[in-house]
Amino acid sequence: MSNGKQDIFVGAIEAGGTKFVCAVGSGPGEQLIEREQFPTSPDPSIVLEQAAQWLRDKQAQYGPLAAIGIASFGPVDLDKASPTYGYITSTPKAGWANTDIVGPMRAAFPGIPIGFDTDVNGAGLGEKRWGAAQGLDDFIYITVGTGLGGGGMARGELLHGLVHPEMGHMGLPRVGDDTFEGACPFHGRCWEGLCSGPAVEKRAGMPAEELPPDHPAWAITTRYMAHALVNLTCVLSPSRIVIGGSVRKGGQLGEAAFFKEVRRAYREIMADYIVSPALTEDGIADYIVPPLLGDDAGVCGAIALAQAALG
C-alpha cells in the first residue's frame, strides 16, 4: 500500500450491525470532510442504496471519489478468488446473511476501486496510518461493544487467513468461582459472551454505562479482558493492543480506571513470563491503549481501506 495515496479524496462506509456511517474525505479530523449515518435496517438493498446515494450526492458536491472503502461487520468473505468475495456471510443479523455488499457498490460506482475488509481490520489500518499503531507492523485492534471482535496486522499485513480472525469467540479461564453462564448464543462464556456490552448488562442487570464505579462487575470484566489480552500476546506477540468500542470507556468507572485495571490484571496474569520493556509496570501503559482516533477509528479505517485499494 502506498503512503503517497494518503491524502486522496475517497468515500468510506463503516458498515456496522447497528448503523452505517458514510463519509467522504482523506483522513481523520479536518480531513474528514462530511459524514452521515443511518440505521442498519433489515433490508440490505435499501441500506446499501442509501449509502450509494449519499456518496453520489457528495461526489456531485465535492468532485470524484478516487476509491471507496468498506469496513464491515462480519463474518465476511475476503477471498478475492471466491464467488462470494465481498459478501457478509453467516451473520445471525436478520436480513443480512449471504449479502453481497461490494457488488452493489461496484455497480453504483463502475471503475472505482473498492477496498473491503472487516470493521476491526479497517479500524486497525486507520490506527496504523493516523493513530495508536503508527510505525508498528504487528498489532491488534479490539472493539468491545455490542459485539467483541479483533483484527490488526502481522508483519505489516492485515490479518486474513482461512476466513478472518473472530477473536471475540476465544475461550477464557474462569475468574475465581464466577458462575455467570455468559451471553454468547454459540459459546456461552467466550470472550464476547463475558465482556461485550450485552454480556456486562446481562451479568449486572443494567447497562455498562450505568454501572457504578464500585460495582463488582467491573473487577470481573476487566480481569476477563486481561486474560484475553494475555492470550493475544501469547498467540500473536503484538507490539501493541488497541482497544476501542463503548465498553472500554468504562461507564461511570471511566476509561482511565478501566485501562488501569486491565493493565494491572494483565501483568498479574502474565507473571513476568514474557520479558519485554513493553510489558513492565512502566511500559504497559503504552502497550494496552485506547484508539487515538476514538470513535472515528471505524470510519477512518474505511477511508484507509479506500486509499489502500489505490495500490
Add this chain to the structure above:
Amino acid sequence: MSNGKQDIFVGAIEAGGTKFVCAVGSGPGEQLIEREQFPTSPDPSIVLEQAAQWLRDKQAQYGPLAAIGIASFGPVDLDKASPTYGYITSTPKAGWANTDIVGPMRAAFPGIPIGFDTDVNGAGLGEKRWGAAQGLDDFIYITVGTGLGGGGMARGELLHGLVHPEMGHMGLPRVGDDTFEGACPFHGRCWEGLCSGPAVEKRAGMPAEELPPDHPAWAITTRYMAHALVNLTCVLSPSRIVIGGSVRKGGQLGEAAFFKEVRRAYREIMADYIVSPALTEDGIADYIVPPLLGDDAGVCGAIALAQAALG
C-alpha cells in the same frame, strides 16, 4: 525468500532444550545428507563449539556450506536491530539464560549467512516448504512435548512481533470440574501446564507414552488441546494447524485416535460458529494434522531457515 535457493547445500542446527540436532543437506529425506545429535548440557560454550566443530568437519568432507540455519528453543531475540539479536534470553534452562548463539556461529563461519528463528517457526517453515503447510500463507505449527510452543505464518511471513509467539502460555477454559493444578511454574493451568508431556505425566502419574488408551487423562488432554486450537482459529484464522511433538503421537492411544478425538472436540467447542469447508466434519481431518516431516520437522526447518537466509 527465494525458492530458487531450495536445493542449496547448507548447515542446520535444531537447538532444543534437551538435545542439539545438527545436519547438513538441502532438504528432507535423501536430501538430508548427514545428521548428529548431542545433549544440551548446561555449558553453552561447549555445546555451541561441538555444533561448530561438527559442521566444520562436514564442510571439510562435503564442501562449503552456503548458509547455516538455527532453529532454537526460546525465548529468543529476533529483532535484528537489537544488541542481543540471536540470543536465547530469559529461559529457565540452567546455564542458557542470556546466551548468544548466533554470535559464536558467525565467528566460527565468517561471511556465511546465518538464518535464525524459534524452533517452531523453523519447523513451520520446513512444513511450508516440504510438508503439511505447502501452498499456505496462514498456518500454525505447534509442538507439544517437553514444552508446548507454536509458530507459523501470517500472510506468508513468519510470526514475530513484540518478541515472538509463546502460544503454550495461553489460558484455557476449565474442562468439566477438572481440579488439576497444572504444571507450568509461571501460570499453572496454561496450555503448556495442561497438555505438555510433563503435565500429562503429573496428572496421570505416568508418562504419556505409557498411558493406556482408555486412561481418562487422554479424554481430558485432547479436550484441552481442542480448546486451545479453537482459540488459535479465533485469533489468527490459520488455514491449517500442524501439530508435532511427542505427545501428539498419543502414546498407546496412537496418533490417529489422538487426532480424531482432538478434531471431534474442536468441532463440538467451535459449535459451527466459523463457517468454512475446512471446519466441517469432512474438512477437519485436513485442518488439524500431524507434520508431514514427522520428527524431522525441526531439523528440516533449520535447513529451510538457512536457505531463507540466502535471500
